[in-house]
Amino acid sequence: MSGRRTWALFRRVVQEIRRDRRSVALLFVAPILIIGLLTFILREGQAPSVAAVVVNEAGPPGVVLANALAASLADEGGTATVVADLATARAAVRDATASLAVVLPAGLGTRDSPAITILTNGLDPAGEGSRVAAAQRSLVRAVGGLTGTSVPTIEHTTLYGSPSADPMANFAPAIVGFFAYFFVYLLTGVSFLRERTGGTLERLMATPVARGEVVAGYTLGFGLFATVQVALLMTWAIPSVHVPAVGPLPDFWLGLGIPIAGSPLLAFLVVLVAALGAVSLGIFLSTFARTELQIIQFIPLVIVPQVLLSGVLFPVANLPEVVRPFVAFMPLTYAVEGLRQVFVAGADLATPTLQFDLAVLAVVAVFFATIASLTIRRDVV
């Protein structure tokens, strides 16, 4: 293994892709657009009209807050009705006569004020997420209107399942992992196919370059693009910067502000290891393709099942028993799980689940790198 030859291959891959403006656009612009669009659809899609029922266990301060909440919700076309007790509220949420219940606890407004609870039924996490967010905003406004009251903590619980205030919190990590994997696969597959069919691989094999150096060079080259892609994607997804109104321009938020509990660097590491596996997968599958169209045709075969089975769209726990055994064989499963661990659960390198996910992804990358280098045929050893 020669470092200089690998470096030469790395540089060449980068030079080639850099000149291919459309591929660069595909790599960087497409995921940013799509994650932005998804956020928009999931968060803002149904203009959330909230029909809240309020359980007041807090006495007079609760009445004031309930009225303020009703006024605040009414601004957005919602309602807030005070009901007698928690059981009535739960029934209303269960029957979907109310979209959520707000429980104002006894002791509200005191120094150790317990948290306000928002209860939803948990069946439609995305839709509920947006309504809970709307209710939270209204609550904060309502509390803010009451002089001398600090904003209490707001908790969200559900009748079924587990709640998430922002539907993107759970979805974004999967999307970040998926795009890095998908685009790296696509670009490597097509690039290497060109190498095979364009006569340059034959030419390259007549130089002292070793197969491992070719795979390493490609991995470094596309690894670099994956790095830049993920860095851009996370810069767009995680922060949320408020840009104040300037002249006729209204104020707006830059960035999606998707919450991340763990370290973004760690999330980055997970995506990168997954993407390295995708480089070798692309090289490997290019053996079985004769044209670039065929690389595209592999998508339903190697990418779509991973989307369906790795928890990008559907929680793995909800999948039918029959397909469960396949879940373990999808590299993306470990990328998505690892990323959710970091984004949602705030996992660090000491977390066993994350350690396992990273280890599996690394093994997958090494495995595919090995079989990819075996597909680069040359009898020279």
Added chain:
Amino acid sequence: MNCVPGGRDLPALAQTGEVAAMVVPAAPSAEEGRESAAAIRAAGLVKTFGPIRAVDDVSVDLTPGRIYGLLGPNGSGKTTLIRLLLGLTRATQGRAEVLGVPVPSRAVLARIGYMTQSDGIYPALTVGENARFFAATYGVRGGDAVGEALGLVGLADRVGSVAGTLSGGQRRRLSLACALVHRPPVLFLDEPTVGIDPLLRVEFWAHFRVLADAGATIVVSSHVMDEADRCDELLFIRSGRVIARGTGADIRAQTGTDDLEQAFLRLGGDVEATR
């Protein structure tokens, strides 16, 4: 079709003026003192693809400083023979050595230049990037070798041009430059002049001659008989076998015809050979 231009007296040489600065291949170091030692040696080489014997019992010794013409029709096994000698494919039977090293050998590839039938260059890279890339794969450092190889093929002023925008002839030149960038003592050129104009063809042969005079062993495959007289020695190939070997004059004398196409036919070649 059969007009054979004079072999060595090349007007292009004077015109390009680059010949003086041409690449001088390193002499085969291990063979010093054995002037006549074969640079390329094959013994009983056989390569079969299923029932087809693409290369059928080829044994040759090729000495340094000479240009060998591998002549035969399409599909006669020229490219397969070259790939066997390079070690890009493994022989079904027999052995081959290049510069005294049995192939396949990754090390000896550093001392072989190979110009493929397709251009084998990266269309998205510039001329300079292509040449530098191949130089790096051969472990050649520095821009001198790259500049020299590009100057040799007359592309020195196109260093920054993207290879995909070059004309067909320019791409062939770049392909040749990439094969020469490490100053190889052994050079395999697979149909180097296919699809290029007569003027460039004359220039190419001038380059090959200068390299051979400096000690390189050059194997040029062609299915065009009118290039035959530019070679020092000819190997007629048909159905994977070497059916005749010798200088153009030898073969003419042997077959009693002045026309190499006719000679090929009399030696048992078929009419396809001339097309």
